[in-house]
Amino acid sequence: MDFKINRHIFLDGIQKTLSIVEKKTTMPILNNILLKTEKNKIKIIATDREISLISDYDAEIIEKGEITLSAKKLYEMVREIQGDVIHVTKNNNIVKVTCQRAVYKIPGLPTDDFPNMTDDQGFNLCNIPGSVLKDLISKTSFAMATDELRKNLNGVLLETVLNGSDQIWRMVATDGHRLSLAKLTTVEHCSGLDKGIIIPRKGLLEVKKIIDENANIGIGVNKNMLIIKTDDTVLKVSLVDADYPDYKRVIPLEKGISVKLEKEPFLHSLRRMNVVSSERYMGVIVSFSNNKMILNSTNLDVGEATEEIDIEYSGDDIDVGFNVNYVMDAVSVITGDYIIFEIGLGLKPSVIKPTEGDNCLCIVMPLKI
């Protein structure tokens, strides 16, 4: 193996693998990335067996070959090298990395033991704008569970529905206490997603990283793997093999008290409440009385915060408690100058959504107060 590559391209390519290669693994080869020459390209492959990243980069190939090398060490070496062009050669599993007058020698492992990542030949992906997936992820991913035991909630649900000639893409995340749902429409039709798939947390973050919102991406599901393809990269993510809870059942049918609030000022008020809340107690109490909504957060160790917001309301006095972070997360992902806050009564769920359209919806369960 013998090739020359631009240092910035090489460094960038290795860096993208660092979040995937396993840090604590019983298989030392998974600490490595696989380098393989192609025609005028060098292929870099990384995997932790759940997530795999396969990328092609322009390079000048002098002699064909392949090897696996420690991702972390190679990254550190290439980072510290100065110069524009890096020359990589292999002799008996010892790889020499040369740039100007600096020479590194790094022992590699043969590629035989590296998990087989060959591309799914002939498998058709459909093309959608990258912005679709990116938008869905940023509107929902905050609500994923962090509970490692509940694998089905430790990720997002992605499903498609046909609506006339359009295809609706829907993404849902929930940790059991709050739920976030976003949807977008494309003219392209994709198959394989109509039953819904659960993309695990770590995989989802990698998906988000490789998507360019100004370009198209290829997307598809094959053998319980989500495949995302950009110009030079293929990402494969093992899907969570579990049932997602029936989220449609928890979307409230009744409206409760519905108030329209200016987004930014409301968000600021919530942040002021958050100053007083602590890790131990995240509660904010939202009270309604004649044409007023009053926020109050009390923490024995810190103090108290209160704020009045003028609204149109003429019902009974009501108090509802929320985890202030849940409300803040939901409000911040909604686009537009105003939001609608529908407060469920009698310990029912509340809804936060945009004033128009049904592309985004957040549901928050109250605290018992």
Added chain:
Amino acid sequence: MNAFFISCEMTRNDSLVGIPAAVAGDPKKRSGIILAANYEARACGVKTTMVLHEALKLCPKLTFISPDHHFYSQKSAEVMDLLANYTPTLEQNSIDEAWLDMTGSEGLFGKPLVAAKSIMDEIKDSFGLWCSIGIAENKFLAKMAAEMKKPLGITELWKQDIPAKLWPLPVKEMYGIGGKTAEKLNRMGVKTIGDLAQLDKNLIMKTFGKGGSEIHLHANGIDNSPVLARLADDMKSIGRSTTLPEDVSDIKKAKLVLMELADYVGMTTRRHGKKGRTVHITLKYSDFHVVTRQITISATCSTREIYQAGFSLLEQNWNRFRSVRLIGIGLSGFHEDCSSDQLSLFDQIEDNVKNEKNKQIESAMDIIRNKHGSEIITLAALVKKDKGIN
């Protein structure tokens, strides 16, 4: 407190008074060591951490009592309550030790010696328990002083007493210095606390790092740490571990041990009104190699959930070719109150109904145990184990 565990036993069992007796683990298990011996037993040479048969050799008439930690904690809490009447600035150091900052209380309780005498007498009269008291200007010296005269001793250790009383002691008796450090110091030619005080500070820092500076200051009688009234629930984690009677390679056996430990952790967590997010387990293999593993779950104080998370870790890390001698489980990441109730979206969908039932069972068990002791009720799986039906 002097010989605290056995003294507690003697308050509720007159037959132990006047004869050599000790609280000790089960001799059949490897935890069978002396935990506390009374003064009659100590007179024969019986010491804490001694193996039982060794103790019997020295003192054939020795009576063994198995430990009841619940009872000792209760006694300890009662003593601490009594001490709190003397000063609000009270720092509990262990089950049977506490520092009291008596600054400014001379008008109330008299000179230090007089105040100490009345504390000692009140503990003796109210509970029948003995204690030793050290009087000094800081925590370190007070602790050293308290060790000097036992039982029922009161020792003053002021700045001017340091060369005569503190410095001749061997370094291994210094508070804060363990066996390993003492060994290291001995190799450096440091035999007594006085030697340590005279040693070049930089040399100690170089050998022991940051902690070295502290032990050097202590040896010179300097300790600037304040007596902190620590909140009882200011804890970082709750855990319990046990050395098994014999090495275990069958996960079914380990499972029951884990359940028993999780039961304790859950109960303690609920008692403190906490909810933790991280469950960690500790496994010590027969070759004394220790591994710890952890998992993040939804904040919980339920025995069942702690056990389930712990068991999933145990399963992932179990290797039947490597037998285990110690198992531990713990809960940490206490960010939420057990009382603040975040409602769940999927009450009907998930098995929350079951969880609610389980919560009621656990709280009922807590109430029964608080009234009648922790042995009175337990999980069915653990009962089978005790009777050997399994």
